[in-house]
Amino acid sequence: MIGLFHVPWFDASPFNGYVYPNETILPWSGLIVVYPYITGLVAGAFIASSFYHVFGMRQFRPVARFALLTAFSFMVFVPVPLLLHLGNPERAFEAMITPHWSSAFAAFSFAASFYVIILMLEIWFAFRVDAVALGKKSRGFWKMFYGVLTLGSDDVSENALYYDHRWARGLAIIGIPSATLLHGYVGFVFGSLKSREWWSTDLQPLIFLLSAVVSGVALLIFLYIVASWLRRTPVDEACLRGLARALLWFLVLVVAIEGLEYLTMFYRSQEGITAIKELIRGPILVPFSIQWAFSLLALILLASVVVFRPNGPDLVPVALVAAVLVLIEVFAMRWNVVIGGQELSKTMRGVLSYSPPLLGRDGIATLVxxxxxxxxxxxILVWVFPPWEPAPRRETKPAPGRLAPVLSVESDN
Amino acid sequence: MSDSPDTNPINRRSFLKLAGATAAVGATAVEALNALVEKAAASVATEARGTPSFPTPGYDWTKHRWAFGVDSNLCAGCLACVEACKLENGVPKDPHHFRTWVERYVYLEGEQSPRVDSEANAGDIAASNARFVEPYRYDDRYADKKLEKSFFVPKLCNHCSRPPCVQVCPVGATYRTEDGVVLIDQDYCIGCRYCVQACPYGARYFNEQLGVADKCTWCYHRITKGLKPACVEVCCHGARVFGDLNDPESDISRFLRDNRVEVLKPEIGTHPNVYYVGIDKDVR
Incomplete structure (x- = not known):
C-alpha cells in the first residue's frame, strides 16, 4: 500500500572506512532521539513529584502537583515520535493485539499504558478537591466541565480528603517502580542489542534511568522558575534549593557511571576502539563535547549552591542556568547514543555522518x-487546574499515626 | 502442510485474534479454544491455497533444510548476482538498498589494513554512472597502485538459526520457517526498523516505499518450486552455492563436505547458515 505515510524518500549518509551498504541510511532518525528524551523527562518529573507525595519531603510541596501535570503533559506526547517514525503507523496496535514477547519493544505499549493510567488516577485524586471547588465557583460550560471531571464525587469532607491522599500516595508508590521500569526499559531497548558496540552495555538501562531523573528534575526547576516569573510570585527558596540539591546528587551519579562506562571501554580497547575514537573525534564531536562540558559546568554550579548556599536573588539564576545546561546536556547524550550508535558501523571499521534534514517527517522542524x-x-493544564500550593508552614506537623494532609483547597492563586 | 504455531505467525496471529474475539463474547474456555484452533488452522490452509507464491502449494517445509555457501576464491566481482537479485525481488535500484551485495577487499602495498568497498562507495556510484545504479560496477581507482592481494566477498542474509532480528520484532512479523529461512510478513510489519538495527550483518534495509523492512529470502518463492535463488542462478563462476542439507548429494552438502568453512561473526552466537570459503581475517 502506497499512501500518505509511505513517501519513498531517504537521505544516505556519507561515510569513511568499511561500512555495510544498507547502513548508509540510518534506520532511526532524530524522532528516536526525542522519544527517550521525552520519556526521561516524564520519569524524572514523576520521581520529583514523589519526593513529596511518597517520601513526605515537605520542602517540595510547592512543585509536587505541578510535577504531576508536567509528567502527564510530556507523557501524552511520548507516542508521537514513535508513531511518526513507523513505516505503517496504522498497524501500531498490532504490537498490543499480537505482541511478540521476545521483543524488548513488545511490552512498551503495555508498560506505557499502565503508567499513563497510574498517572491519570493519581492526578485525579490529587486534583479532585480542586475540581469540586472550581466547579462551585464556575458557571455554564465550566461548571459542567469540572463536574464531569469530579466523576460525581464532590465530597470534600476531611475524611474524604484523607482517603484522596491515601489513594494518591498509594498510586505514587506504584508509580515510582513503573516510572523507573519504563525508563530503565528504554535503556534496555538499546543496551540489549548485540549488533551495536556503542549501545551494547549492561549499564545502558542504569545510564538511561539516572539521566532521566536528572533531566526531569532539571525540567521542573526550569519550569518552576519560569512559571513563578510569569505568575509574578516569588520562587520558594527551600523548594528550589531542594530541587537543585537533588539534581546535583543525581548528576554526580550519572557523570560517574557514564565516566566509568567510557573508562572501561577505552581501557579494554576491544576491536573497534579505533572506530569509536574516530566517531568521537568526528560525527559526534559537538554533541559529545556539549554532553560532557555542560554536565561538568552544571556540576560546578550546583555544587556552589550546596557549598555557598546563595540566597534567592543569587540562587534563582544559578539554578536556572544549571537546569538549562542539564536539559541540553541530556538531549545531547540521547543524540550521542541513538544517532552516534548508528554512525558507528556494525563492521567496527567505519564511521558514518548523519545530518538531520530541516524539514520532513524526521526534520529538525518536526522535532522542535x-x-x-x-x-x-x-x-493549558495549569490554566485549567492551578497546581500551585503554598510552601509548607513550619508549624504544620502530621498528626501522630496519620499522614500529613497533602491536599489543600486553599491556593495562592 | 504442517504449521507449528511457534514458527508460523499467520497461524498464531489468527489464533490470537480469534481468541481475543472469543474472550470478548465470554465463550467458555476449552471447547471454544479447541474450535478456534481448528478454525485458525483451516483459515491458514485456505490462505495458502489462495496464495500461489507463498507457501507454494504442495510444498512441505518440514522436508527441507536450506543452506547457502560462498566460495570467495571464485567470485570475480561481476555483480551479476546483485543485479539479478534487484530485478527478481523488486529491490530499490539505488546503491543503498541491497538484499545481497559484494564487497571488494584491496590490500595495498605498505598498508596495514584493507580498503573495503561496496557498491555504496561514492567512487563506485560514480563508476556506475548514476545515483540509481544499473548496471552495478566497481571503479578502477587502484589501477595505478601496487596491490598485495585483493578479493571479493558476496554478502547476504545469513538466515541465522538464532536470529536477533526475529527476537526483536515487536509483532512477530519476521519469523524463521521450518526449513530454515528467515522471512518477513510485509503485510504485518509495522515498520519500526528494530530488526534492521538488530541484524549484526547489515543484511536488512528499510523499504521507504512500502514502509516495511526487507531482506534476502533466499528467493523463497523460487526455492519452494525447486528452483535456485536468482543470485545463485546467474553466478557464472560458481561462487554461490545453494541447496538442501537433508539431501547428501545437494550442492551445499557437497560444498560443506569438501571444504573447511567458516561463518561471519561466530562469536555473537547467531549461528549463521551462510558458509564461507576463502575469506580473510578482515572480513566482517
Missing part, C-alpha cells in the same frame, strides 16, 4: 514541534 507541544499542553 514535538518538543514544544508538551509545553503548550502543560500551559
Amino acid at each position: 514541534l514535538i518538543l514544544g507541544a508538551p509545553f503548550v499542553f502543560l500551559s
Whole structure:
C-alpha cells in the first residue's frame, strides 16, 4: 500500500572506512532521539513529584502537583515520535493485539499504558478537591466541565480528603517502580542489542534511568522558575534549593557511571576502539563535547549552591542556568547514543555522518514541534487546574499515626 | 502442510485474534479454544491455497533444510548476482538498498589494513554512472597502485538459526520457517526498523516505499518450486552455492563436505547458515 505515510524518500549518509551498504541510511532518525528524551523527562518529573507525595519531603510541596501535570503533559506526547517514525503507523496496535514477547519493544505499549493510567488516577485524586471547588465557583460550560471531571464525587469532607491522599500516595508508590521500569526499559531497548558496540552495555538501562531523573528534575526547576516569573510570585527558596540539591546528587551519579562506562571501554580497547575514537573525534564531536562540558559546568554550579548556599536573588539564576545546561546536556547524550550508535558501523571499521534534514517527517522542524507541544499542553493544564500550593508552614506537623494532609483547597492563586 | 504455531505467525496471529474475539463474547474456555484452533488452522490452509507464491502449494517445509555457501576464491566481482537479485525481488535500484551485495577487499602495498568497498562507495556510484545504479560496477581507482592481494566477498542474509532480528520484532512479523529461512510478513510489519538495527550483518534495509523492512529470502518463492535463488542462478563462476542439507548429494552438502568453512561473526552466537570459503581475517 502506497499512501500518505509511505513517501519513498531517504537521505544516505556519507561515510569513511568499511561500512555495510544498507547502513548508509540510518534506520532511526532524530524522532528516536526525542522519544527517550521525552520519556526521561516524564520519569524524572514523576520521581520529583514523589519526593513529596511518597517520601513526605515537605520542602517540595510547592512543585509536587505541578510535577504531576508536567509528567502527564510530556507523557501524552511520548507516542508521537514513535508513531511518526513507523513505516505503517496504522498497524501500531498490532504490537498490543499480537505482541511478540521476545521483543524488548513488545511490552512498551503495555508498560506505557499502565503508567499513563497510574498517572491519570493519581492526578485525579490529587486534583479532585480542586475540581469540586472550581466547579462551585464556575458557571455554564465550566461548571459542567469540572463536574464531569469530579466523576460525581464532590465530597470534600476531611475524611474524604484523607482517603484522596491515601489513594494518591498509594498510586505514587506504584508509580515510582513503573516510572523507573519504563525508563530503565528504554535503556534496555538499546543496551540489549548485540549488533551495536556503542549501545551494547549492561549499564545502558542504569545510564538511561539516572539521566532521566536528572533531566526531569532539571525540567521542573526550569519550569518552576519560569512559571513563578510569569505568575509574578516569588520562587520558594527551600523548594528550589531542594530541587537543585537533588539534581546535583543525581548528576554526580550519572557523570560517574557514564565516566566509568567510557573508562572501561577505552581501557579494554576491544576491536573497534579505533572506530569509536574516530566517531568521537568526528560525527559526534559537538554533541559529545556539549554532553560532557555542560554536565561538568552544571556540576560546578550546583555544587556552589550546596557549598555557598546563595540566597534567592543569587540562587534563582544559578539554578536556572544549571537546569538549562542539564536539559541540553541530556538531549545531547540521547543524540550521542541513538544517532552516534548508528554512525558507528556494525563492521567496527567505519564511521558514518548523519545530518538531520530541516524539514520532513524526521526534520529538525518536526522535532522542535514535538518538543514544544508538551509545553503548550502543560500551559493549558495549569490554566485549567492551578497546581500551585503554598510552601509548607513550619508549624504544620502530621498528626501522630496519620499522614500529613497533602491536599489543600486553599491556593495562592 | 504442517504449521507449528511457534514458527508460523499467520497461524498464531489468527489464533490470537480469534481468541481475543472469543474472550470478548465470554465463550467458555476449552471447547471454544479447541474450535478456534481448528478454525485458525483451516483459515491458514485456505490462505495458502489462495496464495500461489507463498507457501507454494504442495510444498512441505518440514522436508527441507536450506543452506547457502560462498566460495570467495571464485567470485570475480561481476555483480551479476546483485543485479539479478534487484530485478527478481523488486529491490530499490539505488546503491543503498541491497538484499545481497559484494564487497571488494584491496590490500595495498605498505598498508596495514584493507580498503573495503561496496557498491555504496561514492567512487563506485560514480563508476556506475548514476545515483540509481544499473548496471552495478566497481571503479578502477587502484589501477595505478601496487596491490598485495585483493578479493571479493558476496554478502547476504545469513538466515541465522538464532536470529536477533526475529527476537526483536515487536509483532512477530519476521519469523524463521521450518526449513530454515528467515522471512518477513510485509503485510504485518509495522515498520519500526528494530530488526534492521538488530541484524549484526547489515543484511536488512528499510523499504521507504512500502514502509516495511526487507531482506534476502533466499528467493523463497523460487526455492519452494525447486528452483535456485536468482543470485545463485546467474553466478557464472560458481561462487554461490545453494541447496538442501537433508539431501547428501545437494550442492551445499557437497560444498560443506569438501571444504573447511567458516561463518561471519561466530562469536555473537547467531549461528549463521551462510558458509564461507576463502575469506580473510578482515572480513566482517
